[in-house]
Amino acid sequence: MPELPFSAVDLSLPPPAPLTFRYEKYPADTEFDWHRHPWGQLNRISLGLLELQLPQRTLAAPAEYLVWIPPELPHAAHIRQSLDYVSVYVAAAQAATLPSQPCLIAQTPLIRALLDDFCQRGVTRLQDEWDVSQAQLLLQRLRQAGSVDDYLPDSDDRLLRPILLAMRAQPGDDTTLAAWARRVHSTERTLARRFQQLLGMNFVQWRSRLRLLQALAWLKQGRTVSDIAAGLGYATPSAFIAMFVKQTGITPERYRRQLLAEAPLN
Missing domain, CATH: 2.60.120.10 (Jelly Rolls)
Incomplete structure (x- = not known):
C-alpha cells in the first residue's frame, strides 16, 4: 500500500x-x-x-x-x-x-x-x-x-474462512460445527481445534459474539427483542436475553433505554 x-x-x-x-x-x-x-x-x-x-x-x-x-x-x-x-x-x-x-x-x-x-x-x-x-x-x-487482538477475530485459514464469511453474512444461521465440517470436507474435531488455535475461542463463543454485534445494531434500529431473537436463530426470546446478559451484563431492553437516554458527548 x-x-x-x-x-x-x-x-x-x-x-x-x-x-x-x-x-x-x-x-x-x-x-x-x-x-x-x-x-x-x-x-x-x-x-x-x-x-x-x-x-x-x-x-x-x-x-x-x-x-x-x-x-x-x-x-x-x-x-x-x-x-x-x-x-x-x-x-x-x-x-x-x-x-x-x-x-x-x-x-x-x-x-x-x-x-x-x-x-x-x-x-x-x-x-x-x-x-x-x-x-x-x-x-x-x-x-x-491489557488488550485483545480483536473482539471478533477473522482468519484466512482455508477451512475457517468460508465458514466465517457465511456466518457473518447470516448471523442467525444455526448450522452446527459438525455440519460445517461436512461442507468444508473436514472433521468436527479438526475445526474445533482450529477455532481454538487460530481465533482463541470455540465455535459457539465466536458465533455468540457475532450475534451480539448484530443484536446491538438491530436494537439501535428499533427492532423488538422477539424479532431480534428470531432473526438470530434463538428458539425463544429468553434464550437470546440470556446470551445478551452474559455478554454485556445488562438486558437488551436496558441497553435500549440507554440508547434512548444517551446524551451527546460534546
Whole structure:
C-alpha cells in the first residue's frame, strides 16, 4: 500500500501534549477511506459497533472497548449506526508505551470515568496541570488494562474462512460445527481445534459474539427483542436475553433505554 498523506483535519490540530481530543457525530453507514494519523489514536464510540479495516485484517469492536491504532498505521473505517465518536490522539512518546499493534482495550470503570470527564467538559487540548495529571493517570491505566487482538477475530485459514464469511453474512444461521465440517470436507474435531488455535475461542463463543454485534445494531434500529431473537436463530426470546446478559451484563431492553437516554458527548 502506498504511503498515505495525513488528513487536513489532523494537520489542523495541535500536536497532542500528551493527548488531544476530537469529537464528532456520525450518521449510520459512515465510511472512511484508507488514511493514517501522525500520532497514536484511541477510538471511542458511544454505542453499537465500529469496524476498522487494517492492511491484513478487519478489527471489529463494540462500544465497551477502545480501539487502539499506533501512529502512522493505514486503516479504513465503517460505522454501522449513528453515534457519538471521540478520537483521542496520543503523542509519540506515550504511544510507544502502549501496544505496538492495533488492538482493543477494555474500558474499565476508571478508564471510562476519566474519559467521560474529559468528554463531558468538551476538552480538546490539555490546558492546565489538573488535566495533564488526569491524562497521565488515564495513560497509566490504559497500559495496565491489557488488550485483545480483536473482539471478533477473522482468519484466512482455508477451512475457517468460508465458514466465517457465511456466518457473518447470516448471523442467525444455526448450522452446527459438525455440519460445517461436512461442507468444508473436514472433521468436527479438526475445526474445533482450529477455532481454538487460530481465533482463541470455540465455535459457539465466536458465533455468540457475532450475534451480539448484530443484536446491538438491530436494537439501535428499533427492532423488538422477539424479532431480534428470531432473526438470530434463538428458539425463544429468553434464550437470546440470556446470551445478551452474559455478554454485556445488562438486558437488551436496558441497553435500549440507554440508547434512548444517551446524551451527546460534546
